[in-house]
Amino acid sequence: MKLNTIKLYAIAALIALTAYNCNNDDDSNTEPIGPDFSGTYIQEDQMGRPAVNTVFVSSSSKDDFNTTIPSNQGAAFQSMFQTNLEALSPAYANPGDTNALGLDSATFTGLLATDVLNVSLDGTTTFYDGTNVLTGRALADDVITVELLLIFGGEDFSENPTLSNDNVDANDKEFLTSFPYLASPW
Amino acid sequence: MKKSKIFLGIAIVAVAGFIAIAADHIDAPAVQGGTNDITDFYAFQGEDTNNLVFVANTQGLLSPSATGSASFDENTLIEFNIDTTGDNVEDLVIQATARDGKMYFFGPAAPSSTGLSSSILTASQQGVVDITSYGSSATISTNGGMRFFAGPRDDPFFMDFAQYSAIVGGTATAFNNPGDDTFAGTNVMSVVVEVPKSMIGGTGTINTWVETKRKQ
Numbered sequence: 001m002k003l004n005t006i007k008l009y010a011i012a013a014l015i016a017l018t019a020y021n022c023n024n025d026d027d028s029n030t031e032p033i034g035p036d037f038s039g040t041y042i043q044e045d046q047m048g049r050p051a052v053n054t055v056f057v058s059s060s061s062k063d064d065f066n067t068t069i070p071s072n073q074g075a076a077f078q079s080m081f082q083t084n085l086e087a088l089s090p091a092y093a094n095p096g097d098t099n100a101l102g103l104d105s106a107t108f109t110g111l112l113a114t115d116v117l118n119v120s121l122d123g124t125t126t127f128y129d130g131t132n133v134l135t136g137r138a139l140a141d142d143v144i145t146v147e148l149l150l151i152f153g154g155e156d157f158s159e160n161p162t163l164s165n166d167n168v169d170a171n172d173k174e175f176l177t178s179f180p181y182l183a184s185p186w
Numbered sequence: 187m188k189k190s191k192i193f194l195g196i197a198i199v200a201v202a203g204f205i206a207i208a209a210d211h212i213d214a215p216a217v218q219g220g221t222n223d224i225t226d227f228y229a230f231q232g233e234d235t236n237n238l239v240f241v242a243n244t245q246g247l248l249s250p251s252a253t254g255s256a257s258f259d260e261n262t263l264i265e266f267n268i269d270t271t272g273d274n275v276e277d278l279v280i281q282a283t284a285r286d287g288k289m290y291f292f293g294p295a296a297p298s299s300t301g302l303s304s305s306i307l308t309a310s311q312q313g314v315v316d317i318t319s320y321g322s323s324a325t326i327s328t329n330g331g332m333r334f335f336a337g338p339r340d341d342p343f344f345m346d347f348a349q350y351s352a353i354v355g356g357t358a359t360a361f362n363n364p365g366d367d368t369f370a371g372t373n374v375m376s377v378v379v380e381v382p383k384s385m386i387g388g389t390g391t392i393n394t395w396v397e398t399k400r401k402q
Contacts (some may be wrong), residue, residue, distance in 0.1 A: 013388035022290040035285035041263040045224045046219040048395035050209035050343075062214035070395060071274040116274055116393040117229055121238065121383045123232040135336050135391075138230040139241075143209065144345040162360030163353065166346040172370040173340045178233050179380055180324055180335035182241065182342055185373040186250045 043067050048115035050127075050143045055088075055151075056081045056112060065115075074114045081109035089163075091154040099150045100157050101133065108150065139175045141183065145167075208246050209343050211246035220315055221245060221259035222398040225374050226343050231396050232380050237331075240266045240381070242396045243374040246341060253338045254320040255371045259282035261401040265304060267341045268294060268394050270387040275300050278386060280323035281307060282336065289377065290314050294385050333380040341374045363379065 045066050047053070052078065057065045060078060060103040068076055082105050086092050092105040099108055118134045121124060125136025128146045145165050173183035208224050217223040225246035232239045242264050248256050267276035281292040282395045283306065295310035315327040316338030326332045346365030352358035386392060 032343070035290065037283070037285075037290070037308050039305070039401045041265075041304045041306070043212075043302040043304075043397050043399045044222045045214070046395055046397040047210040047213075047224045048393075049229045050226065053210060053213045059389040061399050063216040066214050066217065067302060069275070070269075070393075114274055116269065116395045117227065119229045119238065119392050119394055121387060121389050121392060122232070125238075130328050134354045136230050137228045139228060139342045142344075145382050165363075166350060166361045167365035168344050168346045168367045170341070171342050171344045172367055175342065179237060179239070179326060180339070180378040182378065183340035183375055184319060184324070185248075185338040185340050 046070075046115070048110065048117045049136070051147060052112055052115045055147070056084050056109070058084065070114050070116050074110060076113075078106075078110050078113040080108055082111045085109055085151065089151045089160070091152050091159050100153060100154055100155060101150065102155075140170065142169050210344075211343070217398070222262050222400055224398055225341065227396045228342070234380075234383055235382070237333075237380045237387060238383050238394070240375045240379050240394070241340075242266065243343075244377075244398065245375045246343075246367070246372070247344075248338070248341075248373040248375070250371070250373065256338060256373075256375055258289065258317065258322075258375060260284050260286075260338065263306065263399040263401070264305060265397045265399060266379070266394065267397060268392050268393055269385050271388075272391075272393065274393055279304070279307070280312075280379055280381065282379065284317060284336070287316055287317055288314050289334065291332070291334055291379060294381060299313060302399075331382045331385070333378075334372075335376070335378040337376065339376040340372050341369045341372050343369050345369065369396065 032076045053062055053065050065077060085105050090096060097126055098104045117137055120135040125138055126132050127137045127141040127143045148164045148166065149157050152164040175181055198400045210225060211225040212218045215293045224242065224244055226243040228241040230239050241349050243327045245256055263281055266280040268278040269275055276297060278294040279297045280294050282289055290311065291313040292307040293312065298305050312332055313327055313329040313334045314334055315334040316325045318325045320338050324335055345366035346361060349358060349361050349365060
């Protein structure tokens with residue numbers, strides 16, 4: 001930049017600044033004050049897959065689970081999950097027992113203890129639709145029955161049939177096909 | 187598997203102490219019944235299949251008469267965490283927080299730090315939407331390919347939780363058929379955000395979870 005140009009800009013800037021500063025008419029200052037987004041926010045609750053903290057975490061550890069980052073949850077909670085799963089369900093009582101995903105109690109709880117939802121960016125997103133497994137969670141997915149089947153249903157979903165389906169298969173209101181997808185409130 | 191009857195009896199007693207309300211409603215003492223209590227989390231492909239939709243529901247089991255006075259807490263930050271690299275550490279976050287009747291959205295963007303402590307990514311503000319009031323039709327805003335909603339909605343969760351509790355509590359041995367949806371007729375406070383997949387990794391699988399964080 002040439003020196004003259006710089007001078008010109010400097011003068012222009014000075015004039016602009018002076019003009020602004022000379023404006024003592026504070027009442028006409030209508031510049032809005034934005035919301036305050038400052039500060040530090042500390043975690044209280046977290047959730048990946050449905051019902052995990054509720055079902056698998058012992059009561060004295062529930063707050064702990066909510067404030068353990070997912071990458072640390074497996075090491076901290078897998079064995080508790082396995083103990084609670086085996087106490088809850090007879091489908092894992094014998095050595096070699098698995099659920100319909102072929103997971104034994106150690107492997108299944110290893111998956112669940114890291115409480116994140118796996119979501120595909122390449123197509124169908126569902127908790128389980130008979131074909132796709134853990135590719136997301138859609139509103140209409142009957143996630144509780146899926147979890148009950150994986151907890152109680154044994155290798156082929158046939159064990160403990162009175163415990164592996166709550167027989168509530170759908171929401172009480174129709175979902176919308178368009179954003180925001182959730183039904184209007186009651 | 188065949189010693190199941192006896193085993194189940196023991197199991198029911200053993201497990202009775204640690205069941206609260208599913209899916210994540212009222213899951214833990216520190217958040218139970220408060221404005222930071224997450225009830226549910228959904229992530230699914232949008233009507234436009236180039237997009238993914240994230241839903242965070244909070245403050246569960248609102249009766250219709252309680253819904254009109256329910257509100258988002260301005261000291262709460264709702265944070266959708268997105269791991270695009272498979273290590274269960276967030277690479278991107280989408281943040282939502284309420285101010286004076288509006289919900290402000292930030293990201294998807296890399297967080298200033300991962301983990302339990304967050305600051306709001308003010309340089310990445312993506313959108314704002316008027317919080318829909320109870321009884322009004324849904325107010326939606328769009329910006330940069332994203333869509334935003336915040337307000338009361340029907341709780342999309344369904345389960346015969348009462349019977350599940352009875353089974354676990356030892357006063358019942360089976361679900362009923364048909365079951366009874368414990369969450370029928372109740373509302374939640376919802377935040378819904380739709381985002382182009384290209385902004386959150388584009389292809390492959392992400393790991394995602396939602397958090398509520400409170401201003402200190």
